[in-house]
Amino acid sequence: MKWLWGLVLLGLAGCVSQEALARQRHYEEQQYQAQLARRCLGFGMTPGTSAFAQCLSQVDQANELRRAAIRTAILGGDMLHQRQTPIQ
Numbered sequence: 330m331k332w333l334w335g336l337v338l339l340g341l342a343g344c345v346s347q348e349a350l351a352r353q354r355h356y357e358e359q360q361y362q363a364q365l366a367r368r369c370l371g372f373g374m375t376p377g378t379s380a381f382a383q384c385l386s387q388v389d390q391a392n393e394l395r396r397a398a399i400r401t402a403i404l405g406g407d408m409l410h411q412r413q414t415p416i417q
Contacts, residue, residue, distance in 0.1 A: 365388050365389055365392075366385065368384075368388050369381055369384035369385055
């Protein structure tokens with residue numbers, strides 16, 4: 330009977346951890362967006378303009394390329410086979 334309660338508690342813990350994981354991902358995404366915005370503000374861009382939106386996109390793309398290069402360096406993969414969007 331104890332094992333049954335253990336399974337129930339484990340199942341509940343799994344639900345809570347998934348919920349907590351979703352909250353954490355949401356928080357991290359908000360922090361990342363704020364980081365992008367601070368970077369573009371630092372470049373002198375004005376929020377709400379097309380130049381600001383383009384800056385956000387370019388900084389995000391540059392970050393993704395940087396992460397891909399790091400993954401490649403760590404894993405020894407080939408970046409040439411990854412889909413890359415050129416920065417305009």
